[in-house]
Amino acid sequence: MNAITNEITRAEKKNIFHIRKNHIFGSNRISEDLTNKLHNYIVDETNINLNHLLVSNIVTNLEYTYKSYHKGILNLHKINDIRFINKFFERINEVIDIDDTFVCCVETFTSRRERKRINKIPFLRDFYFSIEFVFMRIFPKVKFLRKIYFTLTGGKNRLLSKAEALGRLVCCGFEIIDYKNIDGLIYIVTKKQNNPTYDMNPSYGPIYKMPRIGKSKKIINVYKLRTMHPYSEYLQKYVFEKNGTANGDKVNDDFRISPLGRFFRKVWIDELPMLINLLKGDLKIVGVRPLSKAKFNMYPSEVQNLRTKTKPGLVPPFYADLPNNFEELVESEVNYLNQYLKNPLSTDIRYFYKAFVNIFFKGARSK
Numbered sequence: 001m002n003a004i005t006n007e008i009t010r011a012e013k014k015n016i017f018h019i020r021k022n023h024i025f026g027s028n029r030i031s032e033d034l035t036n037k038l039h040n041y042i043v044d045e046t047n048i049n050l051n052h053l054l055v056s057n058i059v060t061n062l063e064y065t066y067k068s069y070h071k072g073i074l075n076l077h078k079i080n081d082i083r084f085i086n087k088f089f090e091r092i093n094e095v096i097d098i099d100d101t102f103v104c105c106v107e108t109f110t111s112r113r114e115r116k117r118i119n120k121i122p123f124l125r126d127f128y129f130s131i132e133f134v135f136m137r138i139f140p141k142v143k144f145l146r147k148i149y150f151t152l153t154g155g156k157n158r159l160l161s162k163a164e165a166l167g168r169l170v171c172c173g174f175e176i177i178d179y180k181n182i183d184g185l186i187y188i189v190t191k192k193q194n195n196p197t198y199d200m201n202p203s204y205g206p207i208y209k210m211p212r213i214g215k216s217k218k219i220i221n222v223y224k225l226r227t228m229h230p231y232s233e234y235l236q237k238y239v240f241e242k243n244g245t246a247n248g249d250k251v252n253d254d255f256r257i258s259p260l261g262r263f264f265r266k267v268w269i270d271e272l273p274m275l276i277n278l279l280k281g282d283l284k285i286v287g288v289r290p291l292s293k294a295k296f297n298m299y300p301s302e303v304q305n306l307r308t309k310t311k312p313g314l315v316p317p318f319y320a321d322l323p324n325n326f327e328e329l330v331e332s333e334v335n336y337l338n339q340y341l342k343n344p345l346s347t348d349i350r351y352f353y354k355a356f357v358n359i360f361f362k363g364a365r366s367k
Contacts, residue, residue, distance in 0.1 A: 037182045046178055046189045048072070048101055062095040072101025078185060079106050079165065083155030089172035090196045100192050102174055105185040106165040115184055133159065141204040162186055163256040166238070167231025172196040176238055204230050207273055212290035215311045220282040222290050223273035227261025228254075236294045274314055286348040286355075287313020287340075288333045303330055306337050320354035 042048055052071035066073070073092055082088050092102050119125050137159040139149035149155075165188065166176055174190035209221035210233070235256060243252040257265070264270040277283040283290065290312035296304060317336035323329040339347040 035183060038187060041180055041182060041187065042074070042103065042189070045180070048103075048189070050074070053101065053103070062091060066095050070096075070100075072096060072103070072191075074101075074103040076105070079104055080158050080160055081156040083150065085168055086172055086196075086199075089169060089174070090198070093173045093192055093196055096192050098192055098194075101177075102169075102190045102192065103187060104169075104190075105187045106160055106162070107185055108162045108165075109159060111181070111184045111186070112159065161229040161258075163229035163235060164231045167229070167234040167256075170234040170238065171199050171231060176235075210290075210292065212292060212312070213296045213308065214282055214290060215308060217308045220277070220290065220312075222282070223276045225264055225270040225273060227258065227264050227270045228256040229258055232256035233292060233294075236292055237298075240295070240298070271314070278314060282311070284311045284313050284348075286315045286317075286352050287311055288337065289313075289316040289318065298326075299330060303334060306334060310337065310340060315352060315355050317351055317355075319358050320351045322358060 039050075043050060049071070052069065053074045054066055054070045054072070055074045055076065057075075057077050062073075073096060075092075079085050079088070089102075096102065113119050113129060116125075116128075118128050135149065136153075136157065139145040140155075140158055162179075165186070166179070169176065169188065169190050173192055173194045173196045175193040177189040177191055179186050179188040206226050207223060208226050209223055211219050212222045214220035239251045239254060239256065243254065261270070274283065278285070287310060288307055291299075291307075296307075299307065317332050318329065321328075321332040321335075323332045336347065336351060
């Protein structure tokens with residue numbers, strides 16, 4: 001922890017935002033530093049008074065600069081250049097009050113690619129961006145390669161996805177209010193809602209363990225191939241409420257899923273590691289889908305109790321009944337569970353057969 005604190009302190013000394021004497025952060029002053037698009041977005045579309053925001057170019061000595069009249073912080077420097085992003089967010093969280101505003105910006109994969117001239121050169125661009133992805137995305141996540149990356153780059157220009165940026169903010173206690181792409185950067189407007197979760201072991205690897213609700217409400221770790229960007233699990237409730245679902249099971253237009261992840265899901269590769277859970281006895285072959293705590297809490301309490309009377313399964317009743325919305329999904333699971341509790345073996349055989357036919361002969365898929 002001391003090493004992290006010292007590293008942040010050194011970064012502050014290099015990048016600290018010096019507030020000049022009598023510097024007033026009013027809307028007129030702000031307009032000199034921000035584009036009109038950003039100014040209008042924050043003022044008009046989010047109804048935030050810029051006179052009450054402390055403005056920073058990366059990080060300020062917050063204990064001394066954040067005053068009682070401030071209602072939030074606007075950070076103008078992209079978080080891609082901040083080495084300890086979560087520590088930065090956590091420090092913001094410590095200083096501001098509940099419901100105070102925090103605005104930051106990030107350059108995503110797509111925006112970075114579009115601004116590079118090499119993107120216009122076929123074949124060469126694919127080679128270049130593949131090398132860049134390995135160095136700027138994978139190196140920072142691998143323990144024995146991390147030191148090389150940060151030594152060469154100082155932690156700047158790290159590749160980040162929109163999902164990871166939003167997920168880190170939620171992880172650190174912020175509620176996402178809105179976001180918008182302005183001149184190649186996504187500006188994210190948030191409000192502090194609670195304290196950070198201090199996730200000390202975020203998952204970045206290709207195979208990861210998802211904490212899920214099992215039988216008797218026991219937390220089990222379900223293994224899957226990664227199909228979503230890191231920190232996506234913190235956005236489940238947000239994307240569910242924002243985008244809704246097409247069939248009650250998966251979110252519409254889920255930006256958390258990576259391009260490679262969509263391919264994995266299409267050919268069912270992402271489900272293979274769940275066989276480990278089957279061998280461990282956490283799952284059975286047919287059963288309701290194991291849910292995260294956030295999605296589990298969306299169910300009525302009586303359905304929650306019914307779901308946890310049995311083990312979750314690899315093949316959910318969804319593929320037998322093919323519901324069209326969340327209400328139909330809940331009804332499908334309740335029907336299956338009631339039948340299973342009366343006749344376990346015959347119910348699972350019948351549902352497995354229906355699911356097999358729908359998947360292999362009718363092309364049923366869960367996005």
